[in-house]
Amino acid sequence: MPATAPDVFLTPKALLDHWQGHRRLTRRTIEAFPDEQFNSFAIGGMRPFGTMAVELLRMAAPTVNGVLTGDWAEGASADPKPKADVLRLWDESTKQMNDLWPKIPVARFHEKLNAFGQYEDVAYRLIMYVIDNEVHHRAQGYVYLRALGIEPPHFWERD
Amino acid sequence: MPATAPDVFLTPKALLDHWQGHRRLTRRTIEAFPDEQFNSFAIGGMRPFGTMAVELLRMAAPTVNGVLTGDWAEGASADPKPKADVLRLWDESTKQMNDLWPKIPVARFHEKLNAFGQYEDVAYRLIMYVIDNEVHHRAQGYVYLRALGIEPPHFWERD
Numbered sequence: 126m127p128a129t130a131p132d133v134f135l136t137p138k139a140l141l142d143h144w145q146g147h148r149r150l151t152r153r154t155i156e157a158f159p160d161e162q163f164n165s166f167a168i169g170g171m172r173p174f175g176t177m178a179v180e181l182l183r184m185a186a187p188t189v190n191g192v193l194t195g196d197w198a199e200g201a202s203a204d205p206k207p208k209a210d211v212l213r214l215w216d217e218s219t220k221q222m223n224d225l226w227p228k229i230p231v232a233r234f235h236e237k238l239n240a241f242g243q244y245e246d247v248a249y250r251l252i253m254y255v256i257d258n259e260v261h262h263r264a265q266g267y268v269y270l271r272a273l274g275i276e277p278p279h280f281w282e283r284d
Numbered sequence: 285m286p287a288t289a290p291d292v293f294l295t296p297k298a299l300l301d302h303w304q305g306h307r308r309l310t311r312r313t314i315e316a317f318p319d320e321q322f323n324s325f326a327i328g329g330m331r332p333f334g335t336m337a338v339e340l341l342r343m344a345a346p347t348v349n350g351v352l353t354g355d356w357a358e359g360a361s362a363d364p365k366p367k368a369d370v371l372r373l374w375d376e377s378t379k380q381m382n383d384l385w386p387k388i389p390v391a392r393f394h395e396k397l398n399a400f401g402q403y404e405d406v407a408y409r410l411i412m413y414v415i416d417n418e419v420h421h422r423a424q425g426y427v428y429l430r431a432l433g434i435e436p437p438h439f440w441e442r443d
Contacts, residue, residue: 131390134293265424
């Protein structure tokens with residue numbers, strides 16, 4: 126039997142790999158936006174993709190840090206930022222997440238936590254929500270790119 | 285230590301609960317479309333949401349069945365369908381998935397499989413891809429709804 130046999134669908138390591146694969150794709154989606162549309166273009170009264178990307182920055186690494194330390198500071202400000210600044214913060218988050226994740230005790234993922242002082246749930250569900258929220262808003266970025274006549278990155282490429 | 289202590293981020297049961305929560309939200313997104321726009325409205329040369337919904341039907345229950353049995357038939361035809369038919373097939377898939385999932389041996393999720401004769405990967409990654417693809421296309425449906433002046437269902441509600 127492999128080491129993961131008991132009742133494992135996903136190990137913590139597999140989840141981080143999965144998440145960082147999504148984050149690489151989201152990074153390419155941010156890169157695909159023209160600078161001048163990043164914080165302005167929108168459809169149907171929704172937010173520009175730049176605003177969504179900042180929300181993702183304020184959720185990903187801060188959630189990993191919160192699950193590990195109990196400190197739920199959101200890191201980056203919510204203000205709109207030029208694309209280059211978002212990409213720089215994105216890369217800093219990637220490194221921070223890779224550093225912090227292995228330090229989280231496995232049992233912690235099954236404890237009920239209060240994220241950012243307002244979302245109470247079991248840690249693994251809080252983390253899945255953060256990833257789902259990224260996939261959700263990135264897909265909206267795909268529609269914005271298509272509406273701008275730009276081909277988005279391939280959904281299935283996560284390297 | 286809880287039963288899930290060893291190296292578990294997600295158990296198979298937790299993953300199915302997570303997936304069905306997403307599928308309930310996607311069902312509400314399908315319901316929110318006016319019949320006359322379901323198979324016609326699109327942005328930027330993308331597919332109508334009805335076509336995407338049929339793709340999701342052809343991936344979800346068929347993947348669960350494929351992982352369990354090795355039979356990778358796609359079930360429903362790829363033809364566009366009225367919204368009521370998609371919802372009926374959706375509910376049939378929900379029941380089928382709930383019936384088949386607990387029969388999958390846990391070790392199977394960590395075996396390399398060839399899904400639909402063309403996607404070779406470890407089973408848990410194939411399954412995560414199917415869920416991600418649903419979240420991705422549903423979010424595009426959200427943009428279509430907003431562009432039509434319709435408020436989509438709340439993203440965080442999964443009951």
